Amino acid sequence: xxxxxxxxxxxxxxxxxxxxxxxxxxxxxxxxxxxxxxxxxxxxxxxxxxxxxxxxxxxxxxxxxxxxxxxxxxxxxxxxxxxxxxxxxxxxxxxxxxxxxxxxxxxxxxxxx
Amino acid sequence: xxxxxxxxxxxxxxxxxxxxxxxxxxxxxxxxxxxxxxxxxxxxxxxxxxxxxxxxxxxxxxxxxxxxxxxxxxxxxxxxxxxxxxxxxxxxxxxxxxxxxxxxxxxxxxxxxxxxxxxxxxxxxxxxxxxxxxxxxxxxxxxxxxxxxxxxxxxxxxxxxxxxxxxxxxxxxxxxxxxxxxxxxxxxxxxxxxxxxxxxxxxxxxxxxxxxxxxxxxxxxxxxxxxxxxxxxxxxxxxxxxxxxxxxxxxxxxxxxxxxxxxxxxxxxxxxxxxxxxxxxxxxxxxxxxxxxxxxxxxxxxxxxxxxxxxxxxxxxxxxxxxxxxxxxxxxxxxxxxxxxxxxxxxxxxxxxxxxxxxxxxxxxxxxxxxxxxxxxxxxxxxxxxxxxxxxxxxxxxxxxxxxxxxxxxxxxxxxxx
Numbered sequence: 001x002x003x004x005x006x007x008x009x010x011x012x013x014x015x016x017x018x019x020x021x022x023x024x025x026x027x028x029x030x031x032x033x034x035x036x037x038x039x040x041x042x043x044x045x046x047x048x049x050x051x052x053x054x055x056x057x058x059x060x061x062x063x064x065x066x067x068x069x070x071x072x073x074x075x076x077x078x079x080x081x082x083x084x085x086x087x088x089x090x091x092x093x094x095x096x097x098x099x100x101x102x103x104x105x106x107x108x109x110x111x112x113x
Numbered sequence: 114x115x116x117x118x119x120x121x122x123x124x125x126x127x128x129x130x131x132x133x134x135x136x137x138x139x140x141x142x143x144x145x146x147x148x149x150x151x152x153x154x155x156x157x158x159x160x161x162x163x164x165x166x167x168x169x170x171x172x173x174x175x176x177x178x179x180x181x182x183x184x185x186x187x188x189x190x191x192x193x194x195x196x197x198x199x200x201x202x203x204x205x206x207x208x209x210x211x212x213x214x215x216x217x218x219x220x221x222x223x224x225x226x227x228x229x230x231x232x233x234x235x236x237x238x239x240x241x242x243x244x245x246x247x248x249x250x251x252x253x254x255x256x257x258x259x260x261x262x263x264x265x266x267x268x269x270x271x272x273x274x275x276x277x278x279x280x281x282x283x284x285x286x287x288x289x290x291x292x293x294x295x296x297x298x299x300x301x302x303x304x305x306x307x308x309x310x311x312x313x314x315x316x317x318x319x320x321x322x323x324x325x326x327x328x329x330x331x332x333x334x335x336x337x338x339x340x341x342x343x344x345x346x347x348x349x350x351x352x353x354x355x356x357x358x359x360x361x362x363x364x365x366x367x368x369x370x371x372x373x374x375x376x377x378x379x380x381x382x383x384x385x386x387x388x389x390x391x392x393x394x395x396x397x398x399x400x401x402x403x404x405x406x407x408x409x410x411x412x413x414x415x416x417x418x419x420x421x422x423x424x425x426x427x428x429x430x431x432x433x434x435x436x437x438x439x440x441x442x443x444x445x446x447x448x449x450x451x452x453x454x455x456x457x458x459x460x461x462x463x464x465x466x467x468x469x470x471x472x473x474x475x476x477x478x479x480x481x482x483x484x485x486x487x488x489x490x491x492x493x494x495x496x497x498x499x500x501x502x503x504x505x506x507x508x509x510x511x512x513x514x515x516x517x518x519x520x521x522x523x524x525x526x527x528x529x530x531x
Contacts, residue, residue, distance in 0.1 A: 001284050086286040087236055088294070109283050 002041065002110040003082055003090040008074040009103030011048050026098040033096050034082065039089075045078040074103055081110075120165035127173045128157055132252035133337070135177050137224035140249075141287055143185050146277045150249065152188065156181035225250060226341045227287050229334070232276075233302040234285050241276035243309045247330055248273055250337065261327050262312070299342075303351050303407060306334045310355045314362070328359050339394070346401035349394045350408030357391035357414040360384040371522075372515040376423035388418045409438045428458035445476040453486055461493040481510035485520065492527065501527050 015023065027045075034040035049068040056063045068075060080097065084090040087107070094105040135156060139149035156177045170176040231237075232246040244262065247253040253261075259269035279285070290298045313327025335352040342348045364382035367373050392415050398408040413434045420426040435451035448471055456464020468487050477483045488503035504524045511517045 086284045087234075088286050088290070091236075107283075 001084060001086065001090075002112070003084055003087075003093075004108050004110060005080040005082060005090070005094045005097060006076050006106040006108065007078040007080070007097055007099045007103065008106060009077050009099045010073055011075050011077070013102070023098060030096045030098060034080065034093060037093070039082045039084060039093055041081040041083055043078065043080040046076060048077075049075050077103075120169060121161065123164055123169040123173060124157060124160045127160065127177060128252060131174045131177055132157070133225050133228070133250035134174055134223075135181050136249050136252075137228040138178050139181055139185055140228060141224050142182060143189070144287070145185075146249070146280065148185055148188065149181075152181045152184040153177075155184050159184075222289055223341050225337060226289050229302060229338065229341075230289050230298060231280060231285060231287050233298075233305045234280070235298075235301055236283060236285055237276050237279060238272070239305075241272045242305045243331075243334075244269065245273055245276045246305070246334060247309075251330060251333055253330065261330070299345060299347065302338065303347055306331050306338065307351060307355070307407070309334070310358070314358060328355070328362065331355060332359060344401075346398040346403060347405040347407045349398040350405060350411045353391045353394035353398060354407055354411035354414055356387050356394065357411065357418045360387035360391065360418060366515070370515065372519045374519070375417060380422070383418065388415075391415060392419065404437065406438055406441055409434045409441075426457070428454055432458045445471060445474070446480070449477065449480075449483060449486060456490055456493075461490045465490040465494065479510060481507045481512065481516070483507075484510070488523070492523070497527050497530070 031040060031043065034043075052066075052068045054065045054067060054069050056065075077099065080093070082090065082093050084093060087109075090107050090109075094100060094107050097105050099105060132153065135153040136149050139152055140146055143149055159180055160173075160177060164170070164173075228249055229246055232249065233242045237245070244258050247258050247261075248255065255270050255273060256266050258273075259266045262269065264272075289295070310328055310331035313329075313331065332352070332355050335348075335355050339348040339352040361375075361378065361383050363384070364378035364380070365373055373379075391411070395408070395411045395415050398404075398411065413431050416427045416431050416434075432451065432454035435447065435454045439447050439451050449468065452464045452467035452471065454464075455467060456462075465487070468483070468490060471477065472483060472487065484503045485507035488500045488507060491497075491500035491503060501524055504520050504527070508517065508520050508524075511520060
């Protein structure tokens with residue numbers, strides 16, 4: 001089964017340059033481990049929600065607005081698409097993600113069409 | 114009378130003891146929770162007719178499993194739930210109709226244990242975990258479960274459906290977790306069963322009387338778990354704890370529906386046979402090298418239940434258990450109970466000091482038992498005005514009517530004496 005692991009954290013967190021570097025290294029290590037397990041399909045990091053645009057079509061009219069769709073404390077900062085046998089295996093992958101320690105990882109199964 | 118009655122009795126008995134086995138087995142074989150329940154139901158219906166006509170089979174469980182499995186096979190074939198599904202089924206379950214192939218008869222993990230761990234998987238909504246276990250393992254109807262949890266039938270039906278869909282869609286594995294995860298996950302299962310027990314035990318009198326059935330169902334689940342995992346001391350500990358508490362149930366509420374505290378309970382109303390059973394289970398748990406929180410709670414409950422009178426309670430042993438418990442899980446509720454036990458072992462003043470400390474920490478500020486305990490200790494020391502003030506503080510926080518009346522009686526007693 002495929003699962004998307006959404007990386008959710010608080011964008012307002014300020015990191016020092018050392019912390020940023022350490023965080024980066026932690027993500028590299030996490031990806032390496034996922035690859036070693038043959039689980040990683042793809043992953044992306046997203047720019048902050050300040051770069052986000054909300055698009056809707058209402059009665060045929062295109063409505064464009066600035067900002068994220070939902071105003072929540074934690075925002076989606078990226079995602080991993082992984083292959084796992086079951087939820088327990090997906091959870092074992094999710095716990096590898098550094099943001100599990102300071103944010104939340106949402107584990108969602110992919111709807112196979 | 115005669116044959117039909119015998120068959121009906123046998124089916125009813127089989128329902129009580131075999132329902133969970135049949136459902137658990139079918140879920141493993143088909144991977145489909147709804148189909149499993151429906152086919153189990155069909156098999157029991159068919160048994161009523163068939164056992165009345167042909168007599169009760171030598172192995173009712175095997176008969177039911179085979180019948181239910183064949184029914185699932187027929188339905189999957191007829192309804193052809195999809196080629197892929199069918200292939201998967203064919204791989205996992207050769208439908209030989211041979212009851213001898215049942216896993217639980219051959220020393221391999223019992224399917225019911227897989228079922229219990231899956232129901233209580235932390236990814237399943239907490240409120241649905243035991244409800245689903247009661248439905249699938251014990252065969253309670255949705256109406257019965259809804260009534261026990263004091264929610265509408267529709268709400269409970271939705272809750273159960275949502276949980277089953279979550280298990281299916283998120284692919285929660287149908288298994289007992291591997292050794293590495295087992296300790297954590299077992300704690301979750303134990304806590305779910307104990308939570309069910311407390312739902313029933315906390316309820317008292319009047320409209321809540323029906324919830325007493327929850328205690329019995331929790332004990333049934335606890336028995337099953339202790340039987341399936343005999344080497345885990347905490348499964349015996351939990352069962353012992355529930356049985357010993359339950360043994361005192363009749364003495365907890367008097368004839369007018371009032372709550373009776375442990376020391377005022379009529380000990381002749383306690384169920385001695387149940388207490389003996391609980392103590393025997395406790396000995397098994399204590400015989401193991403590790404001692405978990407449920408075993409310690411069971412040891413405390415046993416100290417109370419085996420004391421011939423309140424004055425003969427072994428408070429030193431109880432406070433020793435609370436010390437261990439507090440070291441294991443230093444939470445404020447345990448701290449409060451520890452303070453009470455120390456008050457009983459060393460005198461109310463030493464307990465009061467600990468309770469005051471707890472109150473100053475600001476933890477438990479909404480928990481009525483904190484001011485109620487403080488009030489009780491102050492009363493024992495003879496500081497009546499302070500005791501009354503603390504009882505009044507407890508009254509503001511008390512959750513149930515029976516407990517409220519108890520506090521009001523205490524205040525009245527203080528005023529009479531004063």
